[in-house]
Each structure stands twice: as structure tokens, then as C-alpha cells.
Amino acid sequence: MLTNRRLIAAHFWLAFIVFGVALVLGAWQMFVRSPLNAWHFNPEFYYRSVTAHGSAMGYVFPTLIAMGFGYAITEASLEKALIGRRWAWAGFFLVAVGAVVAMIPVSLGLASVLYTFYPPMVGNPFYYIGVVMVVVGSWIWVTLMVTNFTIWKRENPGKPVPLAMYANVAGSLLWGWTAVGAALEILFQILPVALGLKSKIDAGLARVFFSWTLHAIVYFWLIPTYIAYYTIFPRAIGGRLFSDAMARISFILFVVVAMPIGVHHLFADPQVGAGFKFMHSVFTGLVALPTLLTVFTICASAEIASRLRGGRGAFGWIGALPWSNPIMLATALSLVMLGFGGAGGLINMSYQLDAAVHNTQWITGHFHLIFGGAIVIMYFAIAYDLWPHLTGRALDSFGLMRTQLWLWFIGMIVTTFPWHYVGILGMPRRMAFYDYANPAISPQAFSVAMSAIGGFILLLSGLLFLLVLIRGQFGVRGEAGAYRFAVPLHMPARIPVALNSFGLWLALMVGLTVVNYGFPIAQLMALKETSVPAVYVGAGR
Amino acid sequence: MATETDHSLGEAVAARIERRWATLSIVIVGLLVGMAAYIGIHQATMPQGRVETADPKTLHLSGEFIESNLGSEMEADGSVTVRAIGQQYSFTPQCVVVPAETPITFRATSADVVHGFLIEGTNVNTMLVPGYVTALPVRFKAPGDHVMPCQEFCGIGHQGMWGKVKVIDKAAFRDLAAAKRRLTCVD
Numbered sequence A: 001m002l003t004n005r006r007l008i009a010a011h012f013w014l015a016f017i018v019f020g021v022a023l024v025l026g027a028w029q030m031f032v033r034s035p036l037n038a039w040h041f042n043p044e045f046y047y048r049s050v051t052a053h054g055s056a057m058g059y060v061f062p063t064l065i066a067m068g069f070g071y072a073i074t075e076a077s078l079e080k081a082l083i084g085r086r087w088a089w090a091g092f093f094l095v096a097v098g099a100v101v102a103m104i105p106v107s108l109g110l111a112s113v114l115y116t117f118y119p120p121m122v123g124n125p126f127y128y129i130g131v132v133m134v135v136v137g138s139w140i141w142v143t144l145m146v147t148n149f150t151i152w153k154r155e156n157p158g159k160p161v162p163l164a165m166y167a168n169v170a171g172s173l174l175w176g177w178t179a180v181g182a183a184l185e186i187l188f189q190i191l192p193v194a195l196g197l198k199s200k201i202d203a204g205l206a207r208v209f210f211s212w213t214l215h216a217i218v219y220f221w222l223i224p225t226y227i228a229y230y231t232i233f234p235r236a237i238g239g240r241l242f243s244d245a246m247a248r249i250s251f252i253l254f255v256v257v258a259m260p261i262g263v264h265h266l267f268a269d270p271q272v273g274a275g276f277k278f279m280h281s282v283f284t285g286l287v288a289l290p291t292l293l294t295v296f297t298i299c300a301s302a303e304i305a306s307r308l309r310g311g312r313g314a315f316g317w318i319g320a321l322p323w324s325n326p327i328m329l330a331t332a333l334s335l336v337m338l339g340f341g342g343a344g345g346l347i348n349m350s351y352q353l354d355a356a357v358h359n360t361q362w363i364t365g366h367f368h369l370i371f372g373g374a375i376v377i378m379y380f381a382i383a384y385d386l387w388p389h390l391t392g393r394a395l396d397s398f399g400l401m402r403t404q405l406w407l408w409f410i411g412m413i414v415t416t417f418p419w420h421y422v423g424i425l426g427m428p429r430r431m432a433f434y435d436y437a438n439p440a441i442s443p444q445a446f447s448v449a450m451s452a453i454g455g456f457i458l459l460l461s462g463l464l465f466l467l468v469l470i471r472g473q474f475g476v477r478g479e480a481g482a483y484r485f486a487v488p489l490h491m492p493a494r495i496p497v498a499l500n501s502f503g504l505w506l507a508l509m510v511g512l513t514v515v516n517y518g519f520p521i522a523q524l525m526a527l528k529e530t531s532v533p534a535v536y537v538g539a540g541r
Numbered sequence B: 001m002a003t004e005t006d007h008s009l010g011e012a013v014a015a016r017i018e019r020r021w022a023t024l025s026i027v028i029v030g031l032l033v034g035m036a037a038y039i040g041i042h043q044a045t046m047p048q049g050r051v052e053t054a055d056p057k058t059l060h061l062s063g064e065f066i067e068s069n070l071g072s073e074m075e076a077d078g079s080v081t082v083r084a085i086g087q088q089y090s091f092t093p094q095c096v097v098v099p100a101e102t103p104i105t106f107r108a109t110s111a112d113v114v115h116g117f118l119i120e121g122t123n124v125n126t127m128l129v130p131g132y133v134t135a136l137p138v139r140f141k142a143p144g145d146h147v148m149p150c151q152e153f154c155g156i157g158h159q160g161m162w163g164k165v166k167v168i169d170k171a172a173f174r175d176l177a178a179a180k181r182r183l184t185c186v187d
Helices: A005-032 A043-078 A085-107 A125-155 A163-194 A203-236 A244-257 A262-266 A274-286 A288-308 A326-349 A351-357 A361-391 A398-425 A442-473 A503-526 B002-042 B170-179
Strands: B071-074 B080-087 B090-092 B095-099 B104-110 B115-118 B125-128 B132-138 B144-149 B162-168
Touching: A005 A043, A005 A085, A005 A361, A005 A442, A043 A085, A043 A125, A043 A163, A043 A203, A043 A361, A085 A125, A125 A163, A163 A203, A163 A244, A163 A503, A203 A244, A203 A262, A203 A288, A203 A326, A203 A361, A203 A503, A244 A274, A244 A288, A244 A503, A262 A274, A262 A503, A274 A288, A274 A326, A274 A351, A274 A503, A274 B002, A288 A326, A288 B002, A326 A351, A326 A361, A326 A398, A326 B002, A351 A398, A351 B002, A351 B125, A361 A398, A361 A442, A398 A442, B071 B095, B071 B170, B080 B095, B080 B115, B095 B170, B104 B125, B125 B132, B162 B170
Parallel strands: B080 B104, B095 B162
Antiparallel strands: B071 B080, B080 B090, B104 B132, B115 B125, B115 B144, B144 B162
């Protein structure tokens, strides 16, 4: 039973409102930079919009989803009310106020530095202060998840922690440590300069700190999706989870190897040597492992559900799956996008192949397919699944839900496939416009126009999604009952301590980070004369 | 009793399939990492080995990035070194001329914020971070013209930062280099 429904609903609603606004900006960006737009415009508006779109979609939206879903998991899986309700509301308000504080200077054009900050460019201090508030709000959530986990374990000695809660705590611990990199960059490097206390900044060191956050943040975004795969999907389609232990191992692998790999974002940078680039490349390969394990377990769980429904044959069982169920559809579409996006990720992980696509539209296509596609479509599924439990009303516009999910999938493919293609042709990312009349660029025009159309399909799907949720607020009253998670096929009688706790894995996470980041950071801090004058951006400077 | 045996049998089967898949997954990842390592070692497409620095405040006053030293230089061993800088919102030189079929080293840095460049139609793609020197070995197969955009957001004029690369015949380049110490194709 969910006790703090208002708390959870507030997180989801704010997340989806932020998502809706950022989606409109995204579609506008796709349009203005495409050959479909014949008018001149101020390029500064474009970078302002990209900063807002990236900050909202990267920092605010998934953080609120992880927090709201985390509170729901705590109450539903531990079967007791959340401990620390007031703190949870404080965290929520910090995130909400932080988002507004950050967005005011951005919308005034005082901080068009993009969500990746890019020092030595430095914008208005309130942008960074707002982002810090969002992160501090989320750290309250991290603390609450660990507290609830620890107290439950003390109250239930010897009992395995429910999988959903175990995975949820894994995600919160990963985020707690991941956010430290960007926090160090903002607090010790950027903010002193933005406030005028210092005038110089080491751009190379800042990029290393940011890479610490930049890659593992993706796994923080991903964890709610994987929790939905493992604990919602098998239950929603009337089946069983193939393996409880394998699920725990996958989440543990994320905690351990998601962190020490961020330097693959710096393959082309001069401030990190070849040795550590190679180390990070190898670890990036390892992070494919939990995803391969997950794909197997989820497909096997689907097969169990299908056979229970009477599915036959080596492949015939696929047809017998409950395709009209939105959770079934969302998970299948998510896995297809995860497949394409994951294959792209394996390409990016190798230094040699990355050289062909680094900082091109390929990269933009890649992370939109993985995050916007595979991950966000499961956020929709989570909301659809959870909504009746939050509102106490039926959510039954199934046809609308299926249309919305299909449109999101089609829109994402139409947007990102041409994006990947023009990236291979060498089209640079993050430009307000391109000279399509230039014979060297004109072959890319058609693909860019196509991906802009994909952007509009995504916008339509996003609006449909909000419509479904709003209709859900006015549906027929009906108690949805207890919120349950999937049951494994074979519930292990007892579970190894390692799969029920985090001590060892946290030590490995921190240890590997120190090994893989310690030397590059120490080397850069020891180098003299690498701090360069800050370049202030924004009107009136 | 029968169901109990079925249950533990099913559990053993499930565990076996799972172990096989995990092994296969590890083999796949091992193979991919091995391929990347092999190519890195045997085809010399490795990142720059060591970190070099250059102070952007004095770039124009002394050192290898003073204006008169920028452009393409023929070395005694027949290879070519290209020195360039990026600044908001252009490259110097804005047009780089290089010979085909020749080992070339790009040495470049930034005078202000983070920039980057890629040369369309090739795999040349790197970052320019102020304070640090980027050194990149490249080789162009055939003569031709390429565009060279800045690929990292560098401010509101980023979309206008496009350089050019003109790859010319090896012999023609040698003739030009005999007449002039530093070559560019900026007219």
C-alpha cells in the first residue's frame, strides 16, 4: 500500500511538466536548425534553448522520476510507510526551487553555456547554484533510501531485501557518488569564478571532473527503467521473473563499473594520457555486461508469461504475448531501442571508432535513442502502471496509451537514425544553423529535415502522454489494491550476504574510481600554468 | 513429491541456461575489448601519449604558436607539421594546406575557450582545450577539399566556426614548401 501518495504524485507531476516544457524546446531546436526553417533567427536563442532543454531533461526530469519511483518502491516493497516524510518533501522543494533558480538566468540569456557547463566559459552564478540545489535535493533522497533500507534490514534479520528496493538503493548509491564529480567542478572551480572571487580556471581539469559525473549519470537515469523491466514487466504480463539473483548481479555491476569509465568522453582531449584512456575504454566494455544479462532475463521472463498463457513453439510464443497491454508494448519497444542504442554505445567505447563520430550528430543521436527512447518510454510505462495507485482512479485509455507509445517509438527512430547517419558524414553537433547551400554540407540536408519531422512526432506523443495522465486524474474511482512487484520463478530460500548488502560493492565503486581517476586528477592538479582566464557569457558582459 | 523434484530440476535447468548466457556475454565483451586493444597496438591509432601544456595568455608572444610559425611546415625527414590555433570563432590559419600520402602531425591549441575540429570525409577529429597542446598524427589518402568545423560548443558564434583543409599533390606541396617556410591556403 502506498501511504504518501501525494508525495509520490508531486514528484511524477513535476517531472512530467518539466519534461513537457523541455520537449517543446527540443522540437523547436530540431526545426530551426533544419533546412525546413527558411528564416533567420538569433543563434543565441538556440543555445539558450539547448541549455534549458539539456538541464531540464538531464538534471531535473530523471532525478524527479528516480526520487518519486524510489519512494513508491520503498513503501510498496517494504510494506511500510516511508521513514523521513518531511525530509522527502524538503528534497522535493529543493529540486523544484533549484530548477526555477537555474532556469531564470538561462531564459534571460545569462547562462547559455549548455548543461555540460564548458568552462572557461562562465555564466550567471544562479544557474550553477540552481543546479547544486537540485543535486542537494536528490542527495536527501539518497540518504532516505539508505536509511529506509538499513532500518528494514535491522527489523527483518535474515530476510532478503525485496529486489525492487535493493535495485533502488543501488541506483541511489550510484547517484550519490556520481554527482560528486560535477559538484567538485561547480563548487571549487566554476562558482568561485562566476561569483568573481577568482578569474582563472583549469578547463582540462574541469572536463575530467565533469566526465566523472557525465557517464555514470546515464546509469542513474537507466536504473528506474531496469527496475521496471525486472519487477513490473513480468507481473504486468502475468508471468514470473526468470531469476532474482541475476537481477541483483546486474544492479551490482552497474554500481561497480558504471563509475570508472567516464574518460571515454575525453578520448579526443589532450589533458589525459593514452594509458588511462585505455583503462576507461576497457571498463566501458564491461558495463555492457549487465545489459546483456538483463536482456536475457527479461526475454526469458516474457517467454515464461507466454507459455503460461498457452504460447507454443520456438518462436510462436512471441505472438501469444499480451501485446494489447501497454506495459508489454512499452517494454518490447524499449528493448528494441536499447539494442540499437547499445550497439552504438559499443562503437563509441573504442577509441579508434570513436574518432570517426566524436562530437558529431552521431553522439546526439546515440544518447537520445538510449535515454529519450529506451529509458523514457519505460518512465511512461512506470507512470501508467503506478497512476491508479496514486490517484485511486482507473486509468483505462488503453488505445490512447498504445498510440502514444507507438508514436514515441516511431518518432524516436525517425529522429535518431538520420542523426546517426549525418554524424557519420561528419556533421558537428550543437550548432544553431548550417549552410545547407554549401556543396560540402548539402548532402546532409534531407536527413536533417527528416529528423526534424521525427521531433514533431515525439512532441505529439508527449502531449498524448500528458493527456492520458490528466484523464487519469478524472477517471472512475476504484481502489487499485496493493502495489505489487514481480515474483521470481524460483524464490531462493536464502540469499548470499553479498547479494543482500552493499558494503563490498561500495568499497569497489570508490576504490575503482580512485584508481581510474586518482592519477589523471592528481597529475592535472600538479601541472602549473594550466589555469586560463574565464570567458564570461551573457548579455551586458 | 513429484512436484518438489520438478521444481528443483527446473531450478537447475534455469541456473544452467543462465550460466551459459553469462559466459557468452563475457566472451562477447572480451572479444570487443580485445579487438580495440589489438587495433590500438598494431595500427598505431592510439591517443596522444603525454600531456603537453601551452599558456593561452602568451601564445601570441613566444613559443611555437606565435603567428609567424602557424601553418604547414615541411620537416627534414619529409613529414609535415601543421600548427594551428582555435579562438572564438575561427581557426588560424583558416585554410590548412597539406600534401597527400604524407605523414602529418597536427599540433594545435586554443587561445580562449574549449574548441575542437573534425575534418569531414576523414577520421580526423580532436579537441582543443586552452592550456593544453593537442598532437595528432594523420595521413590523407588523396588530394581534395574538406570542410573543418569546430565541433565543440564555444559560444554564440559557434555555428560560424568552419575552417577548410586543402589536400594537394605531394610534389606540388614540395614546390610550395621550397618557396615559403610556413604554408597556408588563406588568400
